[in-house]
Amino acid sequence: GQQVMQIPQYQHVQEGEDFTTYCNSSTTLSNIQWYKQRPGGHPVFLIQLVKSGEVKKQKRLTFQFGEAKKNSSLHITATQTTDVGTYFCAVDSTGTASKLTFGTGTRLQVTL
Amino acid sequence: DADVTQTPRNRITKTGKRIMLECSQTKGHDRMYWYRQDPGLGLRLIYYSFDVKDINKGEISDGYSVSRQAQAKFSLSLESAIPNQTALYFCATTEGSNQPQHFGDGTRLSIL
Helix, strand or coil: CCCEEEECCEEEEECCCCEEEEEEECCCCCCEEEEEECCCCCEEEEEEECCCCCEEEECCEEEEECCCCCEEEEEECCCCHHHCEEEEEEEECCCCCCCEEECCCEEEEEEC | CCCEEEECCEEEECCCCCEEEEEEECCCCCEEEEEEEECCCEEEEEEEEEECCEEEECCCCCCCEEEEEECCEEEEEECCCCHHHCEEEEEEEECCCCCCEEECCCEEEEEC
16 A cells, blocks of 8 residues: 655754754655644644645745655755654555555654 | 534544544535644545535545535544544545545544
């Protein structure tokens, strides 16, 4: 079945430092979604990437889809304490767009 | 997401008990999902449904059953709860293929 590896599992940064999480798939993906879950909260959709090599930005967040459509990254520039949470990638696990397989997530801790 | 409501929010029960977790949504979405979240394992799909007559098993359906009573309601049952079903359970909905998933606030279930 679909396997999605997400690294690192955990990262602790000081406010103002950059942060990157990576999502790697064993198969070519049709698209990838990213979600954020605040501590004690539920996952919230951030963005979807569809095209090979696609780059999308949301303020300090930059999302990238690999050229081979097997990997993706989320980069946060100059982290803030509001960025604390767990970031998940999610991929279409069957190619039929019926269900998602979530990565194991990267937990980000930001301290002053 | 206030449009997706899960009840109860917390539940503590004993091994062998039957438990039902309920999910209702006002988004008008046909597709509904049940996930469980365990630390370090991300979100794993239990069951999903595309309409009241369509129920599908996810990757970890053993020990669980579901009922889609109406477009807006999707319930998850544990017929005879066991301690390793202790987890955080999320319901989610989506409008269709390759669309964002909208999550409820979750049910924290502890089985003693």
